[in-house]
Amino acid sequence: MNPVFEVLDAGMLTTFQDAGRGDSVEFGVPTSGPFDQGSWRAANALVGNSTDVTCGGPTALEVMLGGLSLAASVDVWIGISGAHREVIVHAENGSSRIFALPGAIKLARGERLQLVRTKQGLRSYIAVGGGFAAALTLGSRSWDGTSQIGPSPIKAGQSIFAAEPHLLACEPAGIELDVPTHTEGVTTIHTWPGPQAAFLSPIEAAKTRWQVSPDSNRTGIRLSATTALNAAGPADLPSMPTMPGVVQLLPNGGLIVFGPDAPVTGGYPIVAVVDRPSLDALAQARPGQVVSIVPMSY
């Protein structure tokens, strides 16, 4: 098999993500998949991949923060969408071009793609026609960092392969994308009442100024209250089934919003559930980002 990329610099954390493991929740296996689903879909759409699936499907690279450098082993069209606003392409003769993102870019064999550390947002997705090839586990190529299932994060010196090499150099149809607006000063999320909503009133949640904690990752985004919070909950309730978007109230008064790799059950009070666009926005929220909760009704 011939590679499509050689990894020169793996960046902060770069992982394979397809739509996820659809049918393994009953075995205690998280769905996993892209944290910012909207940007993952957009990157795939840029190279003509359909993402109309609930599991599996085209595999892209989820690039957290950046610092990634890939050398193209063949001519390849790539789609990039998410946090990054530009990508640098270095030619073999030493010249460079900068492309605005989101967008589709053609890399010639021997050229080098560089995604520097983004200054706003957190995650971008790189897609190729037909998606990348990687080991399949329970029907998906997604890396689940909590369960340690799926192909490991990429490393320098590694080769990356394509699932459909004959599609790599196909010029995509060309689509217009809106530039994602995840990068404003405050991330606004919409919450619906959870089964234990009584432990944190929507009014309290809405008037509190929340901030993303550094110990946030694909398992969940932790929010700490920067103003005094009137909320308390037991630490030990009967386990509830959970899913990405669940908001638990933690014993320390903080919240955690479940990400794609979160466990499928949990015992802390589920005070709210966020919608998919809100979860996509949280995928782009850096530590320190202010988050505002807008409570919704059924």
Place this chain on the structure above:
Amino acid sequence: MERDSTGGVPTTVRSITPFGPDALLVHVERADVAQFVAALRSDYPHLRVHGAEQSALIEIPPTLERGPIVESIHAVNLSAEPAASETMTLRVRYDGPDLAAVGEASGLSAAEVIERHSAATYISMFCGFAPGFSYLSGLDEQLQLPRRATPRTVVPAGSVAIAAHYCAVYPSASPGGWHLIGSCDERLFDASATVPARLPPGTKVRFEPIA
């Protein structure tokens, strides 16, 4: 199961509540979880359904009509005998660090704890917490204790543990707050297997003491 207000067919479902914009939470009796989830998954094989202690979660894409799904949920009838399933026997060394403490807390000798624990036939009700971590119902009432006040930062893989209503075997090393009464060498989770959990919901389980 409760009779509905017309005094007609017993209902399994205690309530259905929305769970965010894209899912429903169904409250059922603790003992009905595994069967109920199996029935729903059979009715809706394309929807993600999974259970926990007293409830099941069904993810419903916004494109689907909820009405028929809600009706199906209410119509689930578990009064029929569950399909016979094989009993998985796990060989256990009852050498857990909490065995004596469990005995003291429940007013039993260690030998009596072992006898009561291994006498029961358990049923896997649901998986959660970690891949392959199956919550087994059927724990002797006298052995039902709250979780440890201080969880351990590391529980070894293969630990046989109990807490509240359930028994479980830890599939891999992890933090844990359950009482460790023994250990077994069985592999509880294999991501490359067709059925990756060794004790999927509905499985009957017995524990056989080994020296």
